[in-house]
Amino acid sequence: MNFQREYLGYYIHNTADMLWLWYDYHTEIFDRSLPYTVATPGDETGVIPTRFPYTIWSHNNAQKLLNDIYGIAKAHGVSEEEMFRAKMSEVRGRSSSQDRIDLFLNLDKKGQFEFIKDMNN
Structure with missing residues (x-):
């Protein structure tokens, strides 16, 4: 079973989506x-x-975390345009806060956010 597909009906495709998921969770x-x-x-x-x-x-x-994710995005070569598209995505807009928290926790258990933790140390 793919948790992302089964639970939210979509996959996290890119770094920008991951950064917004991290931001939404925190x-x-x-x-x-x-x-x-x-x-x-x-x-x-x-x-x-x-x-x-x-x-x-x-x-x-929220402002501090926003600055964090945009700094991480820049360090990973993610443009502001990509960040904006991910922020405004239909999928992000229609998923509930609890769905996004659950998805974050599942992906975090799998180490999917190590690239953010490494940048914050």
Whole structure:
């Protein structure tokens, strides 16, 4: 069984997709750790903080991770255009936060994110 195909109905094809999956996982896990959150509109498995200072913390975390993935993308020869296409992909947009978390965890167990961990050390 191919977990990606069976679970989400698609494959992660490239580095840009992997970087956005990593970003989505880390931003969602961080936001879930904050108090005063509500379900994301259109995705009851995602959360967004609703009170200060948690909204600022969430934003700052997302900005830091965004800078990280764009730096890693550049180091791996992934263009900003490729990153934008992956960010805006229909598949990413229609998958739930929990689906993406589960996919991340499955791929992380297989060592698929070592290229990111190596860049962050």
